[in-house]
Amino acid sequence: MILLEARNVTKRFGPHIALKNLNLTVSQGEIVCLLGANGAGKSTMVNLFLGFLKPDEGTIVIAGRPVSDDLRAARARVAYIPDQVNLFPLLSGVENLTYFAELAGRRLTVGEATVLLVEAGLNGEDATKRMGDYSKGMRQKVGIAIALAKQADALLLDEPLSGLDPLAANDFGAHIRLLRDAGKAVLMVTHDVFRAREIADRIGIMKAGQLVETVDARAVESNALDRLYADHMRGELR
Ligand SMILES: Nc1ncnc2c1ncn2[C@@H]1O[C@H](COP(=O)(O)OP(=O)(O)OP(=O)(O)O)[C@@H](O)[C@H]1O
Ligand SMILES: [Mg+2]
Incomplete structure (x- = not known):
């Protein structure tokens, strides 16, 4: 289709x-x-x-x-992944994902958010670290997870x-x-x-x-x- x-x-x-x-x-x-x-x-x-x-x-x-x-x-x-995934640096990957998923109308538990981040290729341990310390590749993965959370x-x-x-x-x-x-x-x-x-x-x-x-x-x-x-x-x- x-x-x-x-x-x-x-x-x-x-x-x-x-x-x-x-x-x-x-x-x-x-x-x-x-x-x-x-x-x-x-x-x-x-x-x-x-x-x-x-x-x-x-x-x-x-x-x-x-x-x-x-x-x-x-x-x-549709979901969009830009070239610079700019999120809240003081929040973790899980927290950023939960926040942006909620803006898109979806409430995620910590467990669900972690699963999505791992699906997007992020290491489960990194998911709870603050995003200010992420590399660009790691931030892009959170971008994928946000897109996935939207179920577009x-x-x-x-x-x-x-x-x-x-x-x-x-x-x-x-x-x-x-x-x-x-x-x-x-x-x-x-x-x-x-x-x-x-x-x-x-x-x-x-x-x-x-x-x-x-x-x-x-x-x-x-x-x-x-x-x-x-x-x-x-x-x-x-
Ligand atoms: N909002 C806008 N107002 C005026 N001109 C625009 C606007 N957006 C794009 N353009 C013009 O339209 C053309 C296409 O722009 P576009 O951003 O789609 O190119 P692109 O293929 O994405 O280029 P790049 O590889 O540099 O990102 C360009 O000439 C650009 O200057
Ligand atoms: Mg362009």
Whole structure:
């Protein structure tokens, strides 16, 4: 089932066209990674799915319903993980998760919160330490747990790997894939061509507000994807 869908979406900011007639789908149990130069429109796409922005033309559809029909219902189905998970540094992972889950309408016991954090890849012992002492990778995991607590069907991640060391990025990717296996639809923006290929099922390359290429991650070698990306950015492919 298609969970996230952009149909002929155009988004303008004043005279600037951030997205041009863009079509994109993400199905249940699928990870789609978006690559593209700075300013290509990737975050704009994510913000449209989150309901933070409205398209000027076209339709954003979540689980078969246009977002404009019922914004609240649409928002309940998606969870967002930003590149910087900024939480309360004096509170522990468990406390932060409990607080943010409650904002999303879900009351968690300490036990439930700990289980979610462990599912997100955090060490159970670290879960009770104050977050001010967490590494970036650990904070990102709390971000995943908050998304899990919301029981959303789709996860939207905007550059979640930036600043993670290779092992932490690997670990993060592995957890995102587990969530995919559990049926979540995942749309992830990244600048990391190598990780995109490792993590995604499909990879979209965006340029100047358009999706110029979509490739099956398993069907493309890392070097070939690198070259394809570079060729698009240099304008040698259309
Ligand atoms: N709120 C806004 N007001 C005006 N222009 C905006 C706004 N948001 C985005 N833009 C413009 O739209 C274009 C696409 O921006 P967007 O943030 O989607 O790019 P991106 O692909 O996420 O880039 P990056 O890789 O740098 O994060 C850019 O030219 C940007 O300046
Ligand atoms: Mg961006």
